[in-house]
Amino acid sequence: MDNAQKGGDLDSVGGVGACKVTACAYNSSLECSAENIQVGNHAGQAECDTFQERM
Numbered sequence: 128m129d130n131a132q133k134g135g136d137l138d139s140v141g142g143v144g145a146c147k148v149t150a151c152a153y154n155s156s157l158e159c160s161a162e163n164i165q166v167g168n169h170a171g172q173a174e175c176d177t178f179q180e181r182m
């Protein structure tokens with residue numbers, strides 16, 4: 128079997144994707160626009176440490 132083909136979209140760049148925290152300045156139409164984010168563990172829950180409140 129010839130398996131030289133690679134899957135995935137070569138033009139797509141990895142990103143954070145969907146986020147429902149609309150109060151965050153990085154949130155644009157329920158998508159995160161930050162280049163990368165830090166996620167921390169707060170009381171057993173994953174929480175975004177990059178969150179920045181909208182002005």
Ligand code: SF4
Pocket residue numbers: 143146147148151152153154155158159160161164175176177178179
């Ligand atoms: S920075 Fe964090 S909280 Fe803000 S939109 Fe991105 S993932 Fe959501």
